[in-house]
Amino acid sequence: MPLEIPDVVIDRLPVYARALAALERSGREVVSSQELGTQLGVTPAQIRKDLSYFGRFGKQGRGYNVRRLMEELHQILGLDRKWTMVVVGVGQLGRAVLSYGGFAPQGFRIIEAFDADPAVIGQKVDDLIVKPVEQIRESLAGRPVDIGIVATPAAAAQKVIDALVECGVRAILNYAPIAAHVPAHVRVKDIDPVLSLQSMTFYLKNGAPPAGTA
Amino acid sequence: MPLEIPDVVIDRLPVYARALAALERSGREVVSSQELGTQLGVTPAQIRKDLSYFGRFGKQGRGYNVRRLMEELHQILGLDRKWTMVVVGVGQLGRAVLSYGGFAPQGFRIIEAFDADPAVIGQKVDDLIVKPVEQIRESLAGRPVDIGIVATPAAAAQKVIDALVECGVRAILNYAPIAAHVPAHVRVKDIDPVLSLQSMTFYLKNGAPPAGTA
Numbered sequence: 001m002p003l004e005i006p007d008v009v010i011d012r013l014p015v016y017a018r019a020l021a022a023l024e025r026s027g028r029e030v031v032s033s034q035e036l037g038t039q040l041g042v043t044p045a046q047i048r049k050d051l052s053y054f055g056r057f058g059k060q061g062r063g064y065n066v067r068r069l070m071e072e073l074h075q076i077l078g079l080d081r082k083w084t085m086v087v088v089g090v091g092q093l094g095r096a097v098l099s100y101g102g103f104a105p106q107g108f109r110i111i112e113a114f115d116a117d118p119a120v121i122g123q124k125v126d127d128l129i130v131k132p133v134e135q136i137r138e139s140l141a142g143r144p145v146d147i148g149i150v151a152t153p154a155a156a157a158q159k160v161i162d163a164l165v166e167c168g169v170r171a172i173l174n175y176a177p178i179a180a181h182v183p184a185h186v187r188v189k190d191i192d193p194v195l196s197l198q199s200m201t202f203y204l205k206n207g208a209p210p211a212g213t214a
Numbered sequence: 215m216p217l218e219i220p221d222v223v224i225d226r227l228p229v230y231a232r233a234l235a236a237l238e239r240s241g242r243e244v245v246s247s248q249e250l251g252t253q254l255g256v257t258p259a260q261i262r263k264d265l266s267y268f269g270r271f272g273k274q275g276r277g278y279n280v281r282r283l284m285e286e287l288h289q290i291l292g293l294d295r296k297w298t299m300v301v302v303g304v305g306q307l308g309r310a311v312l313s314y315g316g317f318a319p320q321g322f323r324i325i326e327a328f329d330a331d332p333a334v335i336g337q338k339v340d341d342l343i344v345k346p347v348e349q350i351r352e353s354l355a356g357r358p359v360d361i362g363i364v365a366t367p368a369a370a371a372q373k374v375i376d377a378l379v380e381c382g383v384r385a386i387l388n389y390a391p392i393a394a395h396v397p398a399h400v401r402v403k404d405i406d407p408v409l410s411l412q413s414m415t416f417y418l419k420n421g422a423p424p425a426g427t428a
Contacts, residue, residue, distance in 0.1 A: 013416070014413055015393065077415055078419030083415060092306075092309060092310040093310045095310075096307045096310045102391060147418075170418055171415070179229065187418075189414055193317075194317065194322070196405060197361060197385075199225045201293065203224075203401050204385055
């Protein structure tokens with residue numbers, strides 16, 4: 001697989017996979033790039049170009065086989081296997097993350113939760129006993145963890161990320177409003193609602209022709 | 215201002231503005247694109263190119279005036295004014311959104327909260343009394359609302375988004391795992407942690423040279 005695939009293309013593939021899964025559940029066998037594009041607010045050409053990085057999926061004029069394309073995307077994205085995660089920060093946001101029903105069905109399992117607050121440590125949240133944040137290293141020693149979810153206050157986040165990276169975590173889902181520093185082999189995805197709002201206000205203010213779903 | 219600015223550029227401006235605000239708080243007056251790039255995990259060329267869409271900010275070899283560039287970015291993004299928001303869906307996620315301390319200091323004020331659950335309606339959450347979701351239209355009649363935050367289950371989300379759009383909302387922050395359909399004049403930003411995870415697993419699986427913060 002070529003490694004020069006733009007990040008924005010990789011970011012769109014899960015969106016395609018999700019739409020295909022919905023089509024598959026509804027019993028559809030074939031879908032055109034036109035229809036998929038309309039559903040997702042992107043052009044058919046965009047979909048065809050994105051998929052072309054990974055080979056040929058559809059026959060000209062015949063559309064895509066829904067199940068086959070979905071399975072191919074799952075395989076490309078690594079969604080055909082299970083991934084382990086830990087959550088650091090069990091405030092209101094961390095609790096929402098821990099109780100979120102959308103991770104497990106997609107193969108993402110949370111195996112530990114950590115917090116710094118003595119009042120929270122020891123609590124049972126969604127079947128996990130919250131452990132002290134100082135025990136990240138010893139608790140994860142010898143246990144492979146794929147992904148760290150950081151839901152701490154901004155001031156605590158970088159230290160937590162450092163600890164997770166030391167434990168071999170190679171992907172960080174970062175809810176803290178900081179620009180995380182990580183070694184080159186580690187990926188970070190920021191989930192910061194303020195940044196998302198701030199890029200929409202540009203369009204609210206300037207009234208630029210919007211692209212719909214961004 | 216040219217309107218053909220790529221969305222990815224607009225998405226990066228709030229990140230620059232956030233970093234500049236931190237520098238300003240720490241008393242820095244000048245910063246180079248090199249240093250800003252190192253801090254944010256992007257190339258200095260990227261920063262200079264992004265800013266070039268909006269005019270000339272720095273003098274070659276002199277770096278950027280921190281406060282001036284921050285203020286210009288605020289003005290470009292519309293962060294020099296206040297924006298009103300409503301939250302629909304007051305489950306665990308909606309509560310986290312309502313109690314999140316990061317919106318107000320950035321000028322984003324939540325003025326109403328709605329839910330469909332009779333047990334939740336009437337509750338006071340962060341100074342707001344939760345109203346019935348069926349009252350969105352009547353409650354917002356004649357009151358300009360800029361942004362709708364959708365934190366409902368997937369099945370309820372599109373109907374809620376339709377109601378918000380009818381009320382004149384032109385920007386939706388969508389936490390529900392659906393591809394929202396909106397008219398062309400409305401922006402949607404999806405916050406879906408599963409989609410973020412699924413684009414990181416591509417790199418976990420393929421071991422591609424990562425770009426750091428994505």
